[in-house]
Amino acid sequence: METITKIMMTIITEQNLERSIIHDLEDLGVDGYTIIEARGKGDSGIKSATWMNDTNIQIELIVDDALASKIYNYISDTKKYDNYSMMVYLSEVKVLKRH
Amino acid sequence: MTLDPVVMFFIAGFIISLMRVDFKLPSAIYEFLSIMLLITIGLKGGIELSKQHVGDLIGDVGIVLLMGVFIPLLAYPILYLLGQFKRVDAASIAAHYGSVSVGTYAVGVAFLESHHVSYESHMPLYLVVLEIPAIVVGIVLAKGISKETNWAEMAQESFLAKSIVLLFVGLFIGWAAGEKIHLSLDAFFFAPFKGILALFLLEMGVVAASQVGLLKKYGLFLLGFGIVFPVIASCVGLVFADLMGLSLGGSLLLMILAASASYIAVPAAVRIALPEANPGLSLTASLGITFPFNVIVGVPLYYKIAEMYLGA
Structure with a gap:
């Protein structure tokens, strides 16, 4: 089984931000992502998804180290997302090579 | 006065939710119901527009826009000075x-239909018109005319909000196709209107009740505002309706438009344009207090006020 080691970056944030954050990610060089609608509870309250504006999204990206730091630096520097709930975490993943 | 069955559905949803019964419509179905309501309301208005000179309405549209600017300007000092927000x-x-x-508008339409009161059927046009000015006024009140505001993004969020686009689609198709729409689309759009509204309100009852817990957090002023302000705003609506010479039914609908608060288009646009604002406050007020108040008490109350004022 041939695999490549990559970084999976997961961003959990408010659904309202989808358009703007995807736009930023694409500008930074991301060319693929997966978005999942999510609910849960955290510092900014319960996101029950009972209401359209009350939904979170979980964005998953598989990137290399360089791009991951570029995105991380951008998100920490920009003040744009200060007032939104956002959680970002990284994990190392092994991506299967397809023939 | 007995309650309209559609309103009973709302109350049922509210009670079910307070009893912690695990009921909620799948979100795709909820979205489908709102799409049906928006398009049907749009079509109704559009068919009516096809019968008259659209140019004649420009003056009235201007008056309605003015009302849309005036109401947030009336609400702001009450909230800022009295409410200390x-x-x-x-x-x-x-x-x-x-x-x-x-x-809320749909509940007003259902109310008029059960009381056999006619109304100017181009009212949905005002529904579209009134979605926009308040958002702009709100942003200007918060920030002044600031360079920071990304007006392009704001316009995208508000003018092209799904609700406005769908209403507009209905209006346009209704206007272009005219009366003959009834022949082909009656069974799908117009006949089931009240049933669709009933299911929509059942879900809204559940959602509104889920906001009740937050009331304790935000205090009594917000509760009072959510009940008293719509009544004041409805009277403003009545004065504007009088200015436009609307009938009793049309006056009631304009009062409802004035009294109601947005919980779909504005929250989304404001979250983007004013990220510092606490979204919980405004959503609890509009969805948890004002919407139930208007649906259960407000609509019949405004009707009484309009009847007395117009001496009908």
Whole structure:
């Protein structure tokens, strides 16, 4: 089984931000992502998804180290997302090579 | 006066939710119901527009726009000075109350139909018109005319909000196709209107009840505002309706438009334009207090006020 080691970056944030954050990610060089609608509870309250504006999204990206730091630096520097709930975490993943 | 069955569905949803019964419509179905309501309301207005000179309505549209600017300007000082809210929160709540709720409007239409009262059927045009100005006024109240505001993004969020686009699609198709729409689309759009509204309100009852817990957090002022302000705004609506020479039914609908607060288009636009505003405050007020108040008490109350004022 041939695999490549990559970084999976997961961003959990408010659904309202989808358009703007995807736009930023694409500008930074991301060319693929997966978005999942999510609910849960955290510092900014319960996101029950009972209401359209009350939904979170979980964005998953598989990137290399360089791009991951570029995105991380951008998100920490920009003040744009200060007032939104956002959680970002990284994990190392092994991506299967397809023939 | 007995309750309209559609309103009973709302109350049922509210009670079910308070009893912690695990019921909620799948979100795709909820979205489908709101799409049906928006398009049907749009079509109804469009068919009516096809019968008259659209140019004749420009003056009235201007008056309605003025009302859309006036109401948030009335709400803001009450919230900021009396309510002691932060400037940005006061502006955000004012924007919600200046805009409109399609659900409340639909309840008004159902009310008029059960009481066999006619109304100017181009009212949905005003529904579209009133969605916009309050958002702009709210942003200007919060920030002044600031360079920071990304007006392009704001316009995208508000003018092209799904609810406005769908209403507009209905209006346009109704206007272009005219009366003959009834022949082909009656069974799908117009006949089931009340049933669709009933299911929509059942879900809205559940959602509104889920906001009740937050009331304790935000205090009595917000509760009072959510009940008293719509009544004041409805009277403003009545004065504007009088100015436009609307019938009793039309006056009631304009009062409802004035009294209702947005819980779909404005929250999304304001979250983007005014991220510092607390979204919980305005949503609790509009969805948890004002929407139930308008649906259960407000609509018949405004009707009484309009009847007395117009001496009908």
